[in-house]
Amino acid sequence: MGIDISHLRRRFGQFTALDDVSLSIADGEFVALLGPSGSGKTSLLRILAGLDLPDAGSILRDGEDLLALDARRRGVGLVFQHYALFPHMTVAQNVAFGLRVRPWRLRPRASAIKASVEELLRRVELDHLSTRYPAQLSGGQRQRVALARALAIQPRLLLLDEPFGALDAQVRVTLRRWLREFHRSLGITTLFVTHDQDEALEMADRVVVMNQGRIEQIGTPEQIYRHPATPFASRFIARGQPIPGEVEHGTLRVLDRVWAVGGFAEDQITSITVHVRPEDIFPTQAHREGLAARVLNVRHVAGTVRASLAMAGLEEPLEAEWNEREWHRHPVAVGDVIDVHIQSLTVFGSDADGRVVARKEFQPPHGAAPVTLGPWRRVEA
Numbered sequence: 001m002g003i004d005i006s007h008l009r010r011r012f013g014q015f016t017a018l019d020d021v022s023l024s025i026a027d028g029e030f031v032a033l034l035g036p037s038g039s040g041k042t043s044l045l046r047i048l049a050g051l052d053l054p055d056a057g058s059i060l061r062d063g064e065d066l067l068a069l070d071a072r073r074r075g076v077g078l079v080f081q082h083y084a085l086f087p088h089m090t091v092a093q094n095v096a097f098g099l100r101v102r103p104w105r106l107r108p109r110a111s112a113i114k115a116s117v118e119e120l121l122r123r124v125e126l127d128h129l130s131t132r133y134p135a136q137l138s139g140g141q142r143q144r145v146a147l148a149r150a151l152a153i154q155p156r157l158l159l160l161d162e163p164f165g166a167l168d169a170q171v172r173v174t175l176r177r178w179l180r181e182f183h184r185s186l187g188i189t190t191l192f193v194t195h196d197q198d199e200a201l202e203m204a205d206r207v208v209v210m211n212q213g214r215i216e217q218i219g220t221p222e223q224i225y226r227h228p229a230t231p232f233a234s235r236f237i238a239r240g241q242p243i244p245g246e247v248e249h250g251t252l253r254v255l256d257r258v259w260a261v262g263g264f265a266e267d268q269i270t271s272i273t274v275h276v277r278p279e280d281i282f283p284t285q286a287h288r289e290g291l292a293a294r295v296l297n298v299r300h301v302a303g304t305v306r307a308s309l310a311m312a313g314l315e316e317p318l319e320a321e322w323n324e325r326e327w328h329r330h331p332v333a334v335g336d337v338i339d340v341h342i343q344s345l346t347v348f349g350s351d352a353d354g355r356v357v358a359r360k361e362f363q364p365p366h367g368a369a370p371v372t373l374g375p376w377r378r379v380e381a
């Protein structure tokens with residue numbers, strides 16, 4: 001049981017904002033919609049909320065057609081990036097609003113509204129500020145009021161559209177953890193829109209990666225980070241960096257190294273993309289086995305060390321990232337020429353339409369002995 005979104009399409013004139021989007025959300029799940037600006041996240045949220053209709057596709061909740069219900073009957077709580085609090089109402093009045101405007105037959109008694117507002121404000125830890133006006137609150141406090149207000153109607157589905165987008169970095173991090181715990185205690189099915197990778201990976205049970213109106217990948221934060229399904233997901237989530245590679249007559253050539261690629265269906269695949277992550281590039285002392293790299297810069301950032309490396313055959317430098325301890329073992333400095341070992345590569349094979357039809361995570365061996373790369377497995381995009 002839960003929400004089943006299937007084959008949703010939404011066009012604005014010639015522009016396709018949602019292109020065959022299918023997604024199932026389990027009861028009580030916390031799902032993040034993650035994608036760059038314009039990827040269709042808000043379009044999907046608006047359709048779920050009943051603020052817009054798709055051109056095609058269906059949404060079922062526990063088997064019931066959600067699209068047939070008007071917005072007020074969907075039991076949806078909404079929080080947007082820009083606090084939509086009523087400035088002339090106190091915190092308590094804002095939270096009570098959704099209950100006060102109900103038709104009189106459905107409206108709780110004034111004493112019940114007061115009790116539920118008090119309970120909600122306790123939950124969002126703002127009971128001491130109930131008589132303040134929005135202008136007298138911090139940004140983070142306003143968003144917690146907005147959340148309490150969305151929860152007042154006891155929604156079955158909570159939709160959060162970049163709720164922390166306008167807050168500063170430190171408040172965002174604190175509220176992220178707070179909201180995660182809050183969700184755990186409440187268990188309401190929640191869809192959270194963000195373009196911030198850390199936010200999605202840290203908070204969600206599952207992450208839906210969107211790009212140009214399509215879903216690129218759905219998975220747990222770990223699955224998506226460790227095993228990105230497409231070059232886009234790899235670049236956007238795992239900071240995958242492209243390096244030139246070729247496949248010919250059963251061999252893969254990358255950075256002047258050649259490995260056998262057994263079982264590679266070259267006839268199906270018209271192009272390949274090879275990605276390497278910053279944390280998979282290590283300095284090595286085994287000179288004959290490493291790849292030569294010149295250190296262009298070194299930055300120390302909160303416990304990690306980032307370096308840009310110029311390498312033969314690459315137009316753009318590769319970014320490498322080590323923790324401080326690793327760096328102390330090989331304290332490279334600007335101008336050094338070092339040997340690096342690439343611990344892991346991801347190779348994507350695409351067909352003529354650009355669809356990924358095969359992918360492989362590959363650990364290049366130390367040394368030059370050819371290895372078999374495969375078997376390739378099909379991926380569901």
Ligand SMILES: Nc1ncnc2c1ncn2[C@@H]1O[C@H](COP(=O)(O)OP(=O)(O)OP(=O)(O)O)[C@@H](O)[C@H]1O
Nearest residue numbers: 012015017035036037038039040041042043044195
């Ligand atoms: N009413 C509309 N008319 C025309 N185009 C629209 C309309 N609403 C959205 N779009 C377009 O659809 C695309 C997807 O928009 P959407 O707001 O869903 O993206 P998003 O992923 O939420 O982006 P952001 O992170 O910037 O909010 C955008 O290119 C946008 O310009």
